[in-house]
Amino acid sequence: MTRTVLVPSSLTREAEDKREATRKLGYVARAAVVFRVDRLVVFPDGEGDTGRFGDGFVDTVLRYAATPPYLRKEAWGRRDELEYVGVLPPLRVASRTGSGSDDSGSLRQGIVTEVGADDRVRVNCGLQHPVSLPVPPAMRVPAEGERVTVRVTSREPVRARLTDDTPPGYQVTREDLATALAREDAGVRIAASRYGEPLTVDRLDSLVERVHAGVTVVFGSPERGLPEILGVEPGEATVPSDAAASAGTRDDADDFEPRAGFDLWLNTVPNQGSEVVRTEEAMFATLAALTLE
Template sequence: MKLSIAIPDSSLKDENKHENKTRKIFQIARAAGIFQIKDIIIYKDGREFENDSKLLSTILRYLETPQHFRKRLYPKSGLLQFVGALSPIKMPNQTGTSDAKQVKKGDIREGVIFPKDGKKFIDIGIDYSVPYYGKKQIDKRTIIKIKETFPNFTVYDIEKNQIPNFWSYNVRHGGSLFSLLTEWKGPKILTSRKSKKIKDEEIQKILSSKEEILIVFGTTDKGIHEMLDKKISKIQNFKAWNFFPHQGTETVRLEEAILGCLSIINAHTFNK
């Protein structure tokens, strides 16, 4: 089962300070890592949130990037001024030994290409310069598999979809909520306070799907029903559920909703 989530570009609207926005994005990234989310899709809310949208995608991508080569890809920027206080997400692409002698044949690592003495090498987070003979250009990221180990490292490129297990999330921008939902081929779960509570048989049917499942979250001031209005009748292959039917607060914040909904879905998936 593969899960992706969709969040609005107005996700940071309820935070005024840059530091608080950064912390909110970190919580979203952590939830995506914990529950092995394939894609985080940022859809347009119908209004202009260009600055927040850029901040949201930039920090999400920064947090997904392995720590050992972040500085190579992300120069100092006002957008990233508070990320230094954040803990690593520690997804599989960010773990692994830094000791070259402990790297094993068949290990998968992620790195960035850099030049040295007129040749190309790849930084995979170890205390050794690994020669790179692939097609990727300088300063480009790539995922590699170890063919030969220390001290005569040889590696070769692989694609993310060749890795059988979760590696890291992807971040991409989508269009409007309606266009995203109509173009998505697999099942869709809409999270809404105005919907009915989850029925076991319905959620089990969706979670048993072989297609990728999209979980959609609303904005800070409008739910899915308000955003779609009458257009919701044109959406196919979806279920809308209230994941917090007896909530004790006036609202559930986006980062809380993501963590809570994914926790519930995870429980239904593995506690059959």
């Protein structure tokens, strides 16, 4: 199962200053980690992105937040976008461990600090010292400064190896909305909007069952909801219709509308008491419901 969340580049447009914008992104990062989001995608909102805090501010801060603390200084150095990262809440990503003899140990991110001539590399992966590791025959030799995944099976003495496993936490990418929705592993494609169909207790069972195979949830920004970002009427352009998606007819030409690409519009905060639900608040409400067992 792949869980993907999309947020717009205009996510922080209403923040008073860079500090508040950074704090907001910290809550988005927390939601992604708490609910085991695999991929966090920032999609461009050209008209809504004011660029107040620099181009790429949103994805840079989200990438920084996803970087383990022991690698942040080496991986990022000093950048204007990261001026207030001290306000980010700790993510405390749970280690991903294996149960078999070949996959035991915990996964950690590392940075290659030196490339040797014998297909060995030195990697800083948060242990007491950088470790020298052989590059498996099936893997490309990484370049100096490149991030890698290390499986650590013992700290004393140190036993570790390079692996192509995905490290714990979320991965940040930047791509347009249509591309993200067209991915083969997109699963059920949901537009989270106050104009969507209200999520009810009766509907939750069938919805949770559908998203277990994979889900992509798209959020707007507080001042620009998805209808405005997409240039559609609220609830319009559900692609295909929810009924068709439930029946497994996603590819039927009669149900296809290229402007959006969603299987359904969903309101996960029905009867909201505030005029505006912030994106980070909507993420917690939506993902909490969709990740129930």
